[in-house]
Amino acid sequence: MATLEIKNLHARVAEEDGEQILRGVDLEVKSGEIHALMGPNGSGKSTTSKIIAGHPAYEVTDGEILLHLEDDDFGDLEIPDDARTWNLLELEPNERAALGIFLGFQYPAEIEGVTMTNFLRTALNAKIDEREELLFGEDDEEEEEEAGYDTSPMEGNVDDGEVGVAEFQKLLKEKMELLDMDEKFMQRYLNAGFSGGEKKQNEVLQAAILEPSIAVLDEIDSGLDIDRLQDVSKGINALRDEQGTGILQITHYQRILEYVEPDHVHIMLDGKVVKSGDASLASDLEDKGYDWVREEVYEAA
Amino acid sequence: MSAQLPANLSAETVREISDARDEPEWLLEARLEALEALDELELPDVIQTPGRRWTNLEALDFESLVDPLNQADETTRESPEGVVVLPFTEALSEYGDLIEERFGSVVDPKSNYLTALSAALFTTGTFIYVPEGVDAEDVKIRAEMNSRSLFSHTLVVTEKSSSVTILEAIESGDSVDDARYFSNLVEIDAGENSYVQYGSLQNLDEETYTYSLKRADAGTYSTVNWIEGNLGSRLTRSDVETELNGEASETKIVGAFFGHDDQHLDVNARVWHKAENTTADLVTRGVLDDEARSVYEGVQDVGRDAWSTNSYQRENTLMLSDQSEADASPKLIINNHDTEASHAASVGQVDAEDLFYMVSRSIPEEQARNMLVEGFFVPVLEEIAVDEFRDDLEELIAARLR
Numbered sequence: 001m002a003t004l005e006i007k008n009l010h011a012r013v014a015e016e017d018g019e020q021i022l023r024g025v026d027l028e029v030k031s032g033e034i035h036a037l038m039g040p041n042g043s044g045k046s047t048t049s050k051i052i053a054g055h056p057a058y059e060v061t062d063g064e065i066l067l068h069l070e071d072d073d074f075g076d077l078e079i080p081d082d083a084r085t086w087n088l089l090e091l092e093p094n095e096r097a098a099l100g101i102f103l104g105f106q107y108p109a110e111i112e113g114v115t116m117t118n119f120l121r122t123a124l125n126a127k128i129d130e131r132e133e134l135l136f137g138e139d140d141e142e143e144e145e146e147a148g149y150d151t152s153p154m155e156g157n158v159d160d161g162e163v164g165v166a167e168f169q170k171l172l173k174e175k176m177e178l179l180d181m182d183e184k185f186m187q188r189y190l191n192a193g194f195s196g197g198e199k200k201q202n203e204v205l206q207a208a209i210l211e212p213s214i215a216v217l218d219e220i221d222s223g224l225d226i227d228r229l230q231d232v233s234k235g236i237n238a239l240r241d242e243q244g245t246g247i248l249q250i251t252h253y254q255r256i257l258e259y260v261e262p263d264h265v266h267i268m269l270d271g272k273v274v275k276s277g278d279a280s281l282a283s284d285l286e287d288k289g290y291d292w293v294r295e296e297v298y299e300a301a
Numbered sequence: 302m303s304a305q306l307p308a309n310l311s312a313e314t315v316r317e318i319s320d321a322r323d324e325p326e327w328l329l330e331a332r333l334e335a336l337e338a339l340d341e342l343e344l345p346d347v348i349q350t351p352g353r354r355w356t357n358l359e360a361l362d363f364e365s366l367v368d369p370l371n372q373a374d375e376t377t378r379e380s381p382e383g384v385v386v387l388p389f390t391e392a393l394s395e396y397g398d399l400i401e402e403r404f405g406s407v408v409d410p411k412s413n414y415l416t417a418l419s420a421a422l423f424t425t426g427t428f429i430y431v432p433e434g435v436d437a438e439d440v441k442i443r444a445e446m447n448s449r450s451l452f453s454h455t456l457v458v459t460e461k462s463s464s465v466t467i468l469e470a471i472e473s474g475d476s477v478d479d480a481r482y483f484s485n486l487v488e489i490d491a492g493e494n495s496y497v498q499y500g501s502l503q504n505l506d507e508e509t510y511t512y513s514l515k516r517a518d519a520g521t522y523s524t525v526n527w528i529e530g531n532l533g534s535r536l537t538r539s540d541v542e543t544e545l546n547g548e549a550s551e552t553k554i555v556g557a558f559f560g561h562d563d564q565h566l567d568v569n570a571r572v573w574h575k576a577e578n579t580t581a582d583l584v585t586r587g588v589l590d591d592e593a594r595s596v597y598e599g600v601q602d603v604g605r606d607a608w609s610t611n612s613y614q615r616e617n618t619l620m621l622s623d624q625s626e627a628d629a630s631p632k633l634i635i636n637n638h639d640t641e642a643s644h645a646a647s648v649g650q651v652d653a654e655d656l657f658y659m660v661s662r663s664i665p666e667e668q669a670r671n672m673l674v675e676g677f678f679v680p681v682l683e684e685i686a687v688d689e690f691r692d693d694l695e696e697l698i699a700a701r702l703r
Contacts, residue, residue: 210662
C-alpha cells in the first residue's frame, strides 16, 4: 500500500515576485482510498496537483511531499528497504510518474503527430524502465541508445521496450472497452481534435494503462455530459477497485461525487486545507456554500 | 555581376563539357548562350530585414568553388515499367526533339546568375518522360556528389492523363577537403490531367553550398506536388515554384528542413495562379537547433484572370536552441477578388505544457521533446508518396535528434 504524504507545503509561482499560492497544505492519500479536494477558484487546488506532479512553473518554498511504498505496490516486484520512502520534490516529473504518481490534467495537451498508441506504449515502457532504475539503480544506458533509432512518429519504436506492440494493443483494447471508448482513438493523434469529454476519458484511460499508486485528477468532471460523466466515473472506480489506486479528486461540484463516492472530503481555502470530513461534508458544502466554511474556519481561529 | 568567375570558365570549357557528352549543336548553343548571359545577370534576390541581408550569396567564392571540368557523381536510377528515366546523354538519341522543345522551357536559364551558371555547366541530371495514360510509381534517383562542384539538370515531362511519383536524393560521396558547390535545376512540364509528385531529399555534407531551383508548369487539370526535404549542406538556397497555367490545375508545395550547428537554410515556396479554378497549398515545417538559421519566403500570387482561386499557405518553425534564428515572410498578392486565401507563419519553441504533459506520463524529457519534434514533421511525412523517401526522411530526423 502506497501513501502520498503532503506536509506543510508552501509554494509560489516560480518567477520574480511570484505570487505565494500554497500556505501550508497537509494531506495524506493512501492506495485504495478516494479523496475529494474541493474549494473555490484560486484556493490552490490545481496548484497542489501540479506541484505533486512536478510542474516547473511553481517553486516549493517550504514543506515536503513524500511517497511511501510497500511491498505489494508494484505487483511481484520486490522493493528494496532503502527505496521505500521517496521525497518527490527531489525527483524529476517522469521519475515521480515512474514511482506511481499520475496527474489527470484539467486541460490535457493536444499533440499532433503522436498517435495514442505510440504515446501510451512509450510511456508504459518508459515507466517500467525508469522504475527499475530508481529502485535498483540499474543503468542500461547502452540499451537505450541503441533503441532510439528504429523509431517512427506513427508507430513508435517497433522493437523497443518491455511491452511489445501486439501485447500493448491488446491491453489498450481491454481498457478502452472498459471505458466505453471507440477503438478508432488508438490511431488518432493524442487529444488532437478530441471533444472536451473525450479528452477527460482519455485521461482516465491513461491512468488505467499506467496503473498508478496515486492518481490526482484535476477537475476530471468539468464540462461532461451525463453519459460521459458516468463512463469517467466508472473508470475512476475501476482504478480503485481493480488496481487499488488511491484517488485525489479535485472538483468544484458535488455531482461527480454521486458516482465516485469519496471516503474523505477536504476543503481548501487560501492555500490551505482547512476542513476535512467524510462524504457528508461535500453535501453540506453544496447546501451551505464556501462562505459557511470560511466563517467557521476564521471564527474558530 | 559581382561574383568572381573561375578562371577557366570560358566558351572553351563549355565546349569541352558538351563535346565529352557528345551533345547536339542546339544544346551546346544553349550552354553558350547561358554562359554569355552571366555578365549581365544578378544573384537571386534574398530576404532583407532592416540592417540585415539574410543569405549572403555574394560572399560565396565561386572562383574556388566551381571546378567545371572535374565534375563527378555516381547516380542510380530506378524506373518502373512504362516510364523513361535516363541521363540526358542516353536520352538525347531517342528523345532529342522532345528534349530540345522542352529543355529550359519552364526554368529560364537566364533567371539569374546561378541558373545560367548551372545551364552552362551541368554534367548530370535526369530526363523523365511519362507517356500518355501511363501510371508510374516510385521513380527513384539517388545521386552521390564526388567532386568539388556539381551541376545537375532534371526535366520531367508528363503527357496527358499520366501519373508519376518521384524521389530524388542527393548526398555526398568521396570527401573533398574544402568547400563544395552543388547546383540543381529541376523543371516539370505537367501535361493535361497528369499528376506528378516530385520529392527531393538533400543531405549533403556540411561543407557544401547548395543552390536549387525547382519549377513546374501545371497544365489544365494537372496536379504538381512538391516535397522538399533539406537536412544537409552548410548553406542552402532552395526555391520551389509552380505556375498554375492550366485551368483547374493544382499544386502542393510541402517542405521540411532541420538545421543544426551553423547551417543556413534559405527556403522559398512560390505559386502563381494564372488560370481559373486553381488551387495551391503551401506547407513548410522547419526545425532549428544549435546556431542554425532559416529564412523562408512564401509567395501566393493570384493573377487577374485567376477566377475562383483557392490558395493556402502555412509555415512553422520550431526552435530547439536559444542561439538559432529564423525569419519567415509569407506574402499574398491578390489581383482577382474571387479568391479564398489564407497565409500564416509561426516561429516558436517546443511548447512547455505539451512537454510537461508527456513527461508527467513517465517519458524522459529528451525523449518527449524528440517525440514532439518528430510529430511536428508528420504533416509533411503524411504527404510523401514514395515510401523509401518517407523512411529516409524519418530516419534522418530521428538521427539528428539523438
